[in-house]
Amino acid sequence: MMQIQIDKSHILNAKYDVVVVGGGNAALCAALSAHENGARVLVLEAAPYDDRGGNSHYTGGAFRFAYSGVEDLRQITPMTDEELENVDFGSYTEEQFLDDMFELTEYRTDPNLCELLVRSSFETAKWVAKQGVKLHPGLGRQAYKVDGKFKFWGGLALHINGGGAELLRALYNTAEKHGIPIVYSTPATDLIRSGNRVVGVRTLSEGRDIEIEAAAVILACGGFESNPEMRARYLGPGWDVAKVRGTRYNMGQGLQMALRAGAQPYGNWSGCHSVAWDVNAPPFGDLTIGDQFQKHNYPFGIMVNARGERYVDEGANFHSHTYAKYGGEILKQPGMFAWQVFDAKVTHLLRGEYRIRRVTKVEAQTLEDIAPKLTGVDPAAFLQTVHEFNAACQTDIPFNPNIRDGRSTKGLLIDKSNWANPLDTAPFHAYHVTTGITFTFGGLKVSENSQVIDLYDQVVPGLYAAGEMVGGLFYSNYASGTGLMSGATFGRFAGAHAATFAGAAVN
Ligand SMILES: Cc1cc2nc3c(=O)[nH]c(=O)nc-3n(C[C@H](O)[C@H](O)[C@H](O)COP(=O)(O)OP(=O)(O)OC[C@H]3O[C@@H](n4cnc5c(N)ncnc54)[C@H](O)[C@@H]3O)c2cc1C
Secondary structure: OOOOOOOOHHHHOOOEEEEEEOOOHHHHHHHHHHHHOOOOEEEEOOOOHHHOOHHHHHOOOEOOOOEOOHHHHHOOOOOOHHHHOOEEOOOEOHHHHHHHHHHHOOOOOOHHHHHHHHHOHHHHHHHHHHOOOOEEEOOOOOEEEEOOEEEEOOOOOEEEOOHHHHHHHHHHHHHHHOOOOEEOOOOEEEEEEEOOEEEEEEEEEOOEEEEEEEEEEEEOOOOOOOOHHHHHHHHOOOHHHOEEOOOOOOOOHHHHHHHHOOEOEEOOOOOEEEEEEEOOOOOOOOOOOOOOOEOOOHHHOEEEOOOOOEOOOOOOOOHHHHHHHHHHHHHOOHHHOEEEEEOHHHHHHOOHHHHOOOOOEEEEOOHHHHHHHOOOOOHHHHHHHHHHHHHHEOOOOOOOOOOOOOOOEOOOOOOOOOOOOOOOOOOEEEEEEEEEEEEEOOEEOEOOOOEEEEOOOOEEEEEEEOHHHEOOOOOOOOOOOHHHHHHHHHHHHHHHHHHHHHHHHHO
16 A cells, blocks of 8 residues: 655644544544534544554454344345345344343443444444445355355344455545545554543654644544553463454553543453464464454364363354454463364365465374374374264264254263264364454443543543443453444444534534
């Protein structure tokens, strides 16, 4: 990507209704919404132009929203009758979405925020599409072809076309078309206050401190996932050395400046989203690979640790219900790694991420031959685990990847609840994974308009938060596709309210 060099100083020395801090999905949605509601907006992005877009840029584009049937989906993306012939989208009701959020967070999600997220999700999806973002059916990712027909499971009917890269391209294009100034390599370093009100933001631009006056500031600058010191402090020992799946710019600076201004910390500060991630992936995300270092198809195989033991129920649920917490389980294993092992019966079900060139994979024709290839694993113990596992599979129950099929193991220390196939068909293949952190769950308390709430439950006038910075939604676990939806939802609310607040402040 190329950017024309511009002189930032006149942009930074102007006055704004709303300054948006961050350059990812939540920030761009906030900026577009504030502009739509009449505000004069500035966007500050810490990253340089080529790295703009935060974690949102790295996403595969899963986008969770409630819908009652295919006609709802057609309001978001055009689909012909022929395209729909062999696809059963079913529905994903608001109640199902709420149930997923409550169940996955062990009933800790903030009921008001969660309800707002869920009940406005369809409208938000339509609004995002109106900003120029294109969506398409997630065939092969959230629906498998069984008896000639794709059947969707677990929500997530539509994905963003081209993933995060296209999402960001569309949002940035629309912002630029509206003339919203965006400055790169310009991190916000602190909030400017007058009494309890936030009246602007301090930035660092080309080595100079600059103060920007604004009636409202929207913080949409991510969590602390990129900051090893904060990871160790809040998530615990070991997390400092986890690989980071996405941006290197989410250093927790937005959270720190908000806490200094008296914001209320909220949610699961010792929790995060993390996944199985290629053991040889670089320390931070690589935009040429995006999310493809992830390895999400473990429900169709087994996972073993250095002791050759299985350590979780791989088939407890669809991957979208377990992947975000199973990353953290790898961190607890000796050497902080695991191997995912499959046989040829399920190869066709594995997603594209298992076939990239930069994958740490071994293959063999027999279990005895693959055992010594699993670096770091006790081979004899591994073979014993597989033999016990194979013997425990209830193969009289039919295998079906589109439903929780109940084809479980019986009598193991850790049983596999669904999709339990004996590993008996060559070639066998295995993938070496470690923990990749996606984003942190701890954030700030916000109102239903995304206004930041202070330690004593009062609104901080002029301060808003969106995206990963909103606390209280996710605890321990997460439903895939909710991060982008949360960013769009609370970004949109923050932008609209901040624009009105700024108007009120001017009059
Ligand atoms: C590999 C990967 C795959 C994912 N896949 C999906 C998916 O398919 N679906 C889904 O819903 N979610 C997915 N997620 C999660 C999703 O990316 C996040 O939940 C969401 O994008 C967060 O949006 P955000 O705008 O809050 O943060 P980000 O997109 O991370 O944006 C934060 C922005 O703030 C900027 N910034 C940081 N500090 C400062 C500062 N001091 N001043 C100015 N700017 C600052 C950063 O540079 C960045 O631009 C994925 C994440 C990763 C890493």
